Amino acid sequence: MGIQSYTSGLLHLFFPQLCAGCHRPLLREETLLCLGCNLELPRCGFHDQPDNAAAARLAGRIPFQHATSFAHFVTDGLLQHLLHRMKYQGQKSIGRQLGRLFAWDLEQTSWHKEIDLIIPVPLHPKKERQRGYNQSALIAGSMAAVWGIAQGEQLLRRVRFTESQTKKSREERIANVAGAFALPKPEKLRGKHILLLDDVLTTGATLEAAAQALLQVPDVKISIATIALAA
Numbered sequence: 001m002g003i004q005s006y007t008s009g010l011l012h013l014f015f016p017q018l019c020a021g022c023h024r025p026l027l028r029e030e031t032l033l034c035l036g037c038n039l040e041l042p043r044c045g046f047h048d049q050p051d052n053a054a055a056a057r058l059a060g061r062i063p064f065q066h067a068t069s070f071a072h073f074v075t076d077g078l079l080q081h082l083l084h085r086m087k088y089q090g091q092k093s094i095g096r097q098l099g100r101l102f103a104w105d106l107e108q109t110s111w112h113k114e115i116d117l118i119i120p121v122p123l124h125p126k127k128e129r130q131r132g133y134n135q136s137a138l139i140a141g142s143m144a145a146v147w148g149i150a151q152g153e154q155l156l157r158r159v160r161f162t163e164s165q166t167k168k169s170r171e172e173r174i175a176n177v178a179g180a181f182a183l184p185k186p187e188k189l190r191g192k193h194i195l196l197l198d199d200v201l202t203t204g205a206t207l208e209a210a211a212q213a214l215l216q217v218p219d220v221k222i223s224i225a226t227i228a229l230a231a
Contacts, residue, residue, distance in 0.1 A: 019034040020091070020094060021034065021040065022034060041070075042071050042079065043071050046068065047106055047108070048110055053229060057201060057203075057229075058207065058208065062212060064224055066109075067223065067224040069228060070098070070101070070227045072228070082094050082098065088131075103146035107147075115147070117149060117189075118147075118150070118152065118194075120134060120140035120153060120198070122156055123158060125158075135199055155184070156183060156213065157181065157184055158180055162176050176205070178209060190219055191218075194222055198210075199228060200226055201224075201229050207226075
């Protein structure tokens with residue numbers, strides 16, 4: 001056994017990492033979540049179904065190739081708590097691991113190899129400075145690393161500061177994000193199949209506005225993915 005492996009073993013023995021779900025010590029082969037909590041995540045499992053619930057929510061609003069979500073958002077459920085800690089408590093490791101889990105799930109689909117580039121829905125610079133990071137970019141970065149493709153975080157920008165969407169109606173959400181996105185280097189997107197990624201799909205207003213900006217580029221194809229699908 002090498003010194004590094006031996007040291008890692010001692011650290012795990014005396015300072016075990018705890019599961020982000022149940023707070024029990026993780027086994028050495030587990031990351032962030034224990035096997036039980038990993039299985040508890042209410043995965044959607046409909047990634048290869050063209051008429052799934054995520055696709056149905058966006059159908060007729062923007063032209064897209066595929067749309068899917070990793071898991072269902074259940075009030076007070078494990079996924080909600082993980083997303084809250086990722087977004088508001090600075091636990092970036094949650095976003096990175098959710099991205100890896102989602103990428104591994106999507107590797108079982110018939111279409112993931114069509115994707116050229118992953119673009120996370122950006123935050124406005126003011127909001128990103130307040131939070132310190134873009135949670136969707138954490139997820140997208142891990143997914144891109146798993147697939148060995150690029151993440152185009154700088155290729156879509158939020159140019160208008162918008163109010164929180166949380167308590168707004170569908171119509172108010174659409175109006176709130178209209179014209180909020182711009183493309184600084186559209187030539188880099190021409191002919192690409194882009195996976196547009198966000199953390200939660202509720203009404204789809206933000207994703208619709210972001211996709212509309214991307215679709216201004218000739219020969220672009222859009223697919224959409226989110227970690228959570230809200231009820």
